[in-house]
Amino acid sequence: MAILPLVIAPDPRLKTKSAPIEKIDDGIKKLAADMLDTMYRERGIGLAAVQVGQLKRLLVADVTWREEEGPGEQYVLVNPEIVEGSKEERVYKEGCLSFPDQFAEVMRPDTVRVRYLDLDGKPQEKTFEGLLATCIQHEIDHLNGIVFVDHISLVKRDMILRKLTKLKKAGAFEPDHVHGPHCNHSHDDHVL
Numbered sequence: 526m527a528i529l530p531l532v533i534a535p536d537p538r539l540k541t542k543s544a545p546i547e548k549i550d551d552g553i554k555k556l557a558a559d560m561l562d563t564m565y566r567e568r569g570i571g572l573a574a575v576q577v578g579q580l581k582r583l584l585v586a587d588v589t590w591r592e593e594e595g596p597g598e599q600y601v602l603v604n605p606e607i608v609e610g611s612k613e614e615r616v617y618k619e620g621c622l623s624f625p626d627q628f629a630e631v632m633r634p635d636t637v638r639v640r641y642l643d644l645d646g647k648p649q650e651k652t653f654e655g656l657l658a659t660c661i662q663h664e665i666d667h668l669n670g671i672v673f674v675d676h677i678s679l680v681k682r683d684m685i686l687r688k689l690t691k692l693k694k695a696g697a698f699e700p701d702h703v704h705g706p707h708c709n710h711s712h713d714d715h716v717l
């Protein structure tokens with residue numbers, strides 16, 4: 526078990542497209558396990574590999590875990606691809622572990638059908654709904670170099686990025702401060 530340091534915006538890696546995983550070896554399995562540990566520790570519900578500095582098409586999600594009860598239904602998706610999204614959309618107030626304490630409402634398809642490999646390398650296809658659908662779409666965006674603030678107005682995006690740039694310069698996200706800004710959100714804020 527290892528907690529990995531998070532990549533915090535603004536950072537060029539968050540704008541970079543991640544590469545497909547050719548072989549699911551022990552390194553990838555360890556990365557997925559460490560990403561889950563990191564996600565729970567930082568109280569998120571989803572995490573993409575790029576957020577821990579690995580430009581690989583891998584994401585983890587668990588939107589049902591609770592502080593008191595521990596892990597819920599975990600998902601690990603390798604090389605995920607959206608096959609189809611519903612016309613019906615839904616708005617969630619989204620946050621992101623790479624954007625500490627920043628939130629914005631984002632509209633996305635309510636349901637998505639996703640094709641991916643599981644950790645055994647088996648092809649899977651599954652329909653995700655509601656918050657889990659939002660989470661998976663947010664993480665797949667990460668794999669394509671897209672972040673949630675790319676879905677909001679330029680004015681609001683600039684405001685958020687200016688704030689984070691200032692905090693970053695002040696050293697607010699250095700490892701010894703990690704339990705300041707990262708952990709202020711409640712579980713009801715959707716941090717992905």
Ligand code: NI
Nearest residue numbers: 621622623717
């Ligand atoms: Ni995110």
